[in-house]
Amino acid sequence: MLKRSTGEKVFNVVNIFFFIIFTCMMLLPIVYVLKQSFEVGIGGSLNLSLLPAKFSGLYYQMVVKEESVYRPFLNSVYITIVGTSSSLLVNAIGAYTLSKRELPGSKAFIYFLVIFPMLFGGGLIPTYLLMRALGLIDRYAVLIIPAMASGWNMILIRNYYWSIPDSLAESARIDGAEEFTVFFRIILPLAKPVLAAIALFTGVGFWNTFMAAIIYIRSPQKYTFPVKLREMILIQATSMKDAQMWEAMLMAMGFDPAQTAVTADGLSSAMMIVSMLPIILIYPYLQKHFAAGIMVGSIKG
Amino acid sequence: MDTAIKAKGYQKNQKKILTKTNVMLYLMIATPLILYYIFHYIPMPGIIIGFQQYGLSGFKYWVGFNNFKTAFATFFFWEAFRNSWVFVAFGYIFVTPTPIIFALLMNEVRIKWFKKGVQTISTLPHFVTWVVIGGLFIQLLSPSTGYINLLIKFFGGQPIFFMSNAALFPWMFTFIRIWKNVGYSAIIYLAALSGIDPQLYEAAVIDGANKLRQVWHITLPGIRTTILVLVVLSFSSVLSGMFEPIFILKNSMNRSTAEVLDTYIYSVGIIQGKFNIATAVGLFKAVISMFLLFTANFLSKRVTEDGRSIL
DSSP: OOOOOOOHHHOOOOHHHHHHHHHHHHHHHHHHHHHHBBBOTTTTTTOSSSSOOOOOOOOHHHHHHHHHHHHHHHHHHHHHHHHHHHHHHHHHHHHHHTTTTTTTHHHHHHHHIIIIIHHHHOOOHHHHHHHHTTOOOOOOOOGGGTTOOHHHHHHHHHHHHHHHHHHHHHHHHHHOOOOOIIIIIIHHHHHHHHHHHHHHHHHHHTTOOOHHHHOOOOOOOEEEEEEHHHHHHTOTTTTTTHHHHHHHHHHTOOOOOOOOOOHHHHHHHHHHHHHHHHHHHHHHHHTTTTTHHHHHHHHHO | OOHHHHHHSSTOSSSSOHHHHHHHHHHHHHHHHHIIIIITTTTGGGGGGGGGGTTEEEEEEEEEHHOOOOOTTOOOHHHHHHHHHHHHHHHIIITTTTHHHHHHHHHOOOHHHHHHHHHHHHHHHHHHEEEEEHHHHHHHHHTTTTTTHHHHHHTTOOOOTTTTTTTHHHHHHHHHHHHHHHHHHHHHHHHHTTSOOOOHHHHHTTTTTTTTHHHHIIIIOOOOOOOHHHHHHHHHTTTSSSSSHHHHOTTTTHHHHHHHHHHHIIIIIIIOOOHHHHHHHHHHHHHHHHHHHHHHHHHHHSSSSEEEEEE
């Protein structure tokens, strides 16, 4: 251990103090919205407490009961499950081919799947016109299929396959197994750690699907949860159209718009917490795989 | 045994390409190849729409560079163009250095559980969608019900319209960007810091170097390569990734300093249906991005230790 001078001791205290303030700043927005989500009808008053003045689960009941809110939630659950599992399968199988260094054309695949698409692209409008020509506008498939294959994820999985000793596959080949069987019986079960990591990061991506849904999805019953959430957050009582929409929603839920203390802010607060919840639940597992995630993030830019 | 491997397994220096094994392997990668062909390659030639008069029924006639001229003559295009670069500049001045400072300070914290706790909390927002992050701050900063303005009113001040003040917006956006990503971006620097040989510090102490000199002469040179590589890598994507945050944070009051090229292309193309103008602007943006990517690739050879480029 190095001996610490007085200056260092002072620095350490100041440093810890800084991080306490920093952590409070990180937590404040989340704690405040959490409070809002459990409190009905106190908004605007000078209440500086971060605990709800009167605890109420009403907004969460609304999330569960109101179809225009829970429907987008279920849509997001659906595309997350279908998208993550299909994406994982496609990339895991493709990565096996990429792991064969001596296979003719394996270098070309990397150029085709990773390098070239990074340099050139059609951009928003040509892609939109393609989706329209394929009849994918306003269909769940448009949120899943184009995002399914990922060259970067395939490279990460491939790198893991490389670390699996070849002797295991060899012995199966001697027993007469085809490559397909070798992959499903031997490689795939051994690759669970990398597949878990990729599944988590892909899952977070599908759960957060927003931009694609904004561009391609039209009907409100097919909205993803973030799209519905944005609509709720941006409801402003100052806009006639928004106010009417919110009133219609309130009446549909059995409230009298003139009487109730229920606010759009309260409902969006509850929705924000609901949207964060799955991330918080898988967070301990995500943390274990940060290294893999950073590789995905850094290559994707 | 040798022949058995050769008969069934994958062989080196194979002459024949279409063996049964190879065909099987090609079939295994067929799905990603087809998906990439459809969703990444088919739209590529679509950039020619930027040189066409294009209506709802499709191609009408060629117009050369007229779509570009129309866009360049539009006030709102230049506004979005300027804002994009303002955010890029603010990004490099404020967003890029913050995780480095965060990591340097975090590296000095000796209490393990405290360190882990701060990191856990500060990393979480990276995984949360921009819609929620934007929503959190819109509520926190709301002039009527937001907590910050409640505090300001409590101390007798006038509420500040944080999110609907155009002059304030670039600062608010930069702050929220830092808030969302500082913890996650710091991970890679913390990893680089833990790789520095502790003997270097011990030697420096014996030579009488104080903490600041140690940071200047050992710590910063130790993570120099990491910093340079990350900065150079980020060149290629400076103009992307702004759609989601701006789409949630933009409103009618702050539009003049919030609109970026990504959201501009969306509103001109998808909302107004001017496919040809939007494609031209998109192509213009893509050419700048590609130029930056090649610059980054060229520079990366100089900043990596082994002189490798990123492409």
